[in-house]
Amino acid sequence: MITFDHVSKTFGLETHALSNITVAIPDGQFVFLIGSSGAGKSTFLRMILREVVPTEGTVTVDEWNTSTLPQSQIHLLRRHVGMVFQDFKLLADHTAYENIALGLEILGKTKEEIEKGVTDVLELVGLSHKRDSFPQQLSSGELQRVSIARAIVGGPKILLADEPTGNLDPDTSWDIIQILDEINKLGTTVIIATHNASFVNDMKKRTIVLKHGVIISDEEKGKYHQEKKEEREEKEKSKHHKHHEEKEKKHEHD
Ligand code: ADP
Numbered sequence: 001m002i003t004f005d006h007v008s009k010t011f012g013l014e015t016h017a018l019s020n021i022t023v024a025i026p027d028g029q030f031v032f033l034i035g036s037s038g039a040g041k042s043t044f045l046r047m048i049l050r051e052v053v054p055t056e057g058t059v060t061v062d063e064w065n066t067s068t069l070p071q072s073q074i075h076l077l078r079r080h081v082g083m084v085f086q087d088f089k090l091l092a093d094h095t096a097y098e099n100i101a102l103g104l105e106i107l108g109k110t111k112e113e114i115e116k117g118v119t120d121v122l123e124l125v126g127l128s129h130k131r132d133s134f135p136q137q138l139s140s141g142e143l144q145r146v147s148i149a150r151a152i153v154g155g156p157k158i159l160l161a162d163e164p165t166g167n168l169d170p171d172t173s174w175d176i177i178q179i180l181d182e183i184n185k186l187g188t189t190v191i192i193a194t195h196n197a198s199f200v201n202d203m204k205k206r207t208i209v210l211k212h213g214v215i216i217s218d219e220e221k222g223k224y225h226q227e228k229k230e231e232r233e234e235k236e237k238s239k240h241h242k243h244h245e246e247k248e249k250k251h252e253h254d
Pocket of ligand 1: 011015016035037038039040
């Protein structure tokens with residue numbers, strides 16, 4: 001369970017990246033975190049990794065309160081949470097296999113454990129045939145698959161993805177979302193931050209919308225109300241229209 005309890009984050013004196021956020025994300029949930037650039041999505045995710053600590057309030061990730069977590073235990077939290085980025089962050093001089101294996105080497109796994117772990121996640125992301133390819137030999141979609149495999153190989157309970165489809169075309173984006181859904185179905189909590197809401201309505205997952213650091217909606221089986229914006233514009237238009245009509249009527253009467 002991840003909980004944000006009245007969490008605010010201020011950078012400097014003026015930038016309120018998050019303001020009074022209270023939200024709970026139970027184990028195994030799949031969540032879209034939506035909002036335009038600067039809304040606070042990355043800050044939200046980075047708080048779960050304890051890369052950012054709240055100015056006010058408390059963030060708890062399972063048994064860890066990130067504000068009181070001793071420096072010496074941060075690595076335990078980070079093992080628990082995998083992260084996927086828009087720009088993949090793979091090592092250019094390592095093959096797909098080697099990039100993924102790194103995480104397990106750090107954990108001190110044996111060669112056999114690493115072989116099995118990496119083979120399993122490569123299969124899960126559909127990339128077994130590219131295990132010996134270097135990043136420059138892979139397409140953007142394949143690079144994102146490798147980076148997802150690297151994020152989950154250590155078996156994290158939580159997977160965060162910050163704009164994972166930001167560099168991908170719509171079809172490839174959809175494939176990546178399907179893989180993240182697959183990983184969620186295997187039991188991992190998945191939180192995807194994105195400003196691209198085109199696939200959100202089709203997924204019917206919990207959708208939290210951030211605007212200027214504030215949660216403006218939080219819906220189970222969420223929809224991103226892009227249509228709301230259109231409706232709003234439509235309403236504005238008709239209000240404007242009505243106003244004009246009334247003005248004209250008034251004119252006629254005068
Ligand atoms: P998003 O991921 O939705 O684009 P961010 O969480 O990156 O939003 O940023 C929210 C706000 O906080 C922005 O105004 C951004 O400039 C500011 N911000 C984020 N990180 C820092 C930082 N380390 N120092 C100063 N300002 C920051």
